[in-house]
Amino acid sequence: MKRRNFLTSSAALVAFSGLGVTASFAQDTKTLEVAVVSDPATLDPALMASFFEVAVQYNIFEPLLHITPDLEIEPGLASYEMPDGTTYVLTLKDGLTFQDGTPLDAEAVKANFDRIMDPALGSPRLSELGPVESVETTGPLEITIKLTDAYAPFLSVLANRAGMMVSPTAVANLGEDFATQAVGAGPYKVASWTKNAELVLEAFDGYWRGAPEIKRVVFRPIADETVRLTNLQSGTVQLIDGVAPQLVPQAQGDAGLNVKSVPGLGFSAFSFNTTAAPFDNVAVRKAFAMAIDPEVIVQAAFFGAASPAFGPIPPSIPWAYDDTLTDTRNDPAAAKAALEEAGIALPVAVEITVTNSPIFVRIAQIMQAQAGAAGFDVTINQIDSTSLITVLRGGTFDLCMSPWSGRPDPDGNMFNYFTMDGPNNFAGWKNEEVDSLLKDARVETDQPARATLYQKAQLIIADELPLLFTAFPNNLQASVANLEWMQYPDGALRLQFASFN
Numbered sequence: 070m071k072r073r074n075f076l077t078s079s080a081a082l083v084a085f086s087g088l089g090v091t092a093s094f095a096q097d098t099k100t101l102e103v104a105v106v107s108d109p110a111t112l113d114p115a116l117m118a119s120f121f122e123v124a125v126q127y128n129i130f131e132p133l134l135h136i137t138p139d140l141e142i143e144p145g146l147a148s149y150e151m152p153d154g155t156t157y158v159l160t161l162k163d164g165l166t167f168q169d170g171t172p173l174d175a176e177a178v179k180a181n182f183d184r185i186m187d188p189a190l191g192s193p194r195l196s197e198l199g200p201v202e203s204v205e206t207t208g209p210l211e212i213t214i215k216l217t218d219a220y221a222p223f224l225s226v227l228a229n230r231a232g233m234m235v236s237p238t239a240v241a242n243l244g245e246d247f248a249t250q251a252v253g254a255g256p257y258k259v260a261s262w263t264k265n266a267e268l269v270l271e272a273f274d275g276y277w278r279g280a281p282e283i284k285r286v287v288f289r290p291i292a293d294e295t296v297r298l299t300n301l302q303s304g305t306v307q308l309i310d311g312v313a314p315q316l317v318p319q320a321q322g323d324a325g326l327n328v329k330s331v332p333g334l335g336f337s338a339f340s341f342n343t344t345a346a347p348f349d350n351v352a353v354r355k356a357f358a359m360a361i362d363p364e365v366i367v368q369a370a371f372f373g374a375a376s377p378a379f380g381p382i383p384p385s386i387p388w389a390y391d392d393t394l395t396d397t398r399n400d401p402a403a404a405k406a407a408l409e410e411a412g413i414a415l416p417v418a419v420e421i422t423v424t425n426s427p428i429f430v431r432i433a434q435i436m437q438a439q440a441g442a443a444g445f446d447v448t449i450n451q452i453d454s455t456s457l458i459t460v461l462r463g464g465t466f467d468l469c470m471s472p473w474s475g476r477p478d479p480d481g482n483m484f485n486y487f488t489m490d491g492p493n494n495f496a497g498w499k500n501e502e503v504d505s506l507l508k509d510a511r512v513e514t515d516q517p518a519r520a521t522l523y524q525k526a527q528l529i530i531a532d533e534l535p536l537l538f539t540a541f542p543n544n545l546q547a548s549v550a551n552l553e554w555m556q557y558p559d560g561a562l563r564l565q566f567a568s569f570n
Contacts, residue, residue, distance in 0.1 A: 200218045270286040327548050329544075476559070
């Protein structure tokens with residue numbers, strides 16, 4: 070079997086389903102093929118808003134600061150100083166360039182911030198930059214950023230998408246094509262992208278940490294979870310960004326594979342459309358949630374590789390996680406009674422929108438059965454993964470999956486989703502008190518005080534339910550055994566640190 074012939078037929082699946090060890094193939098140690106759940110929606114970090122960019126983003130782009138697997142912030146392209154609580158001075162390393170040869174200097178960094186902060190771009194990063202008032206070049210390699218207020222998550226923001234630098238030259242020259250031919254300063258540059266087939270990256274020899282050992286990375290979207298694993302076992306790919314929880318025992322039983330698991334930073338949730346019937350009525354939202362049992366979802370959809378979720382902050386952020394946050398669940402009789410008490414005519418027609426990801430289809434099927442027992446007539450609408458962000462932003466749904474890869478600071482899991490103008494406020498929910506609490510949490514630098522603010526906001530969210538939280542999933546990833554790579558809680562792949570042994 071040739072390495073690039075992907076196993077898709079049932080016969081091929083049967084042929085490999087009995088393998089006890091990974092098939093042996095001659096390994097090209099300079100090329101890494103990665104199976105991902107879905108193509109990215111865009112390669113422009115200023116416009117990224119989908120879960121499906123996570124696998125590729127850090128391989129093309131380098132943020133100004135770096136975050137470790139232990140969620141510590143350290144210097145990256147730049148080091149930083151804080152002369153006072155609202156001023157950050159970034160000093161870039163000397164000699165940095167983008168992948169097209171454009172110098173990565175203070176002017177380029179300012180151009181990146183100016184682009185994100187231009188409302189005409191419509192970047193989700195704008196809200197992440199929070200109270201940034203001005204960005205000035207104060208030296209050839211020095212940038213001074215002034216804030217109107219203290220902003221606790223700022224360093225974390227600079228270590229993520231808002232801190233990912235892109236070539237101003239490429240932005241100017243490529244125009245709209247920048248979204249498919251992006252140029253950054255990360256370890257790999259875009260060689261070609263055939264949508265829904267392959268994204269090919271080539272090593273950037275000018276990368277500041279030194280050219281990566283693996284010279285070519287090919288990302289291939291494979292939605293089917295069994296096919297992803299089978300391709301890994303056959304050697305057709307050497308890394309998969311998502312192992313289906315029910316397939317973990319199979320993968321762990323294969324001596325030729327290395328399976329890694331770490332508690333994630335994100336959540337599995339569904340946005341209620343609070344701007345249209347039936348979920349513009351909070352009583353209907355509460356009744357629907359009351360019928361759902363997160364424990365069943367954790368066991369039947371995640372096969373135990375998750376924990377139940379009642380809010381947006383996971384246990385992996387222990388200082389802000391609220392383990393007392395609960396709500397009535399798994400009570401379809403009470404849910405039905407609540408609907409009748411509210412004068413809601415039964416059955417209540419509801420459409421759940423999910424991508425064709427098997428795990429989310431299973432979650433939707435579980436919710437369909439559980440809500441059905443409470444007086445809801447539930448249908449499931451499956452869409453292509455790349456259409457998800459369009460559906461969410463357009464509000465063309467009743468209840469739609471809204472998974473989030475998570476951020477190391479709780480602000481990243483809450484502000485964009487629950488502030489009234491937040492770019493991820495797909496629910497269209499408006500609550501002035503929560504808006505105020507989340508804005509206060511941004512400027513509060515005392516960690517226990519911040520935790521209190523987040524606890525108050527989560528209690529209101531749990532009561533009004535703009536989102537239905539189901540689980541905090543673990544990140545489950547796997548590779549061939551001779552690939553060395555680092556796993557991060559956000560599930561992102563940083564392949565500059567990978568090599569074959």
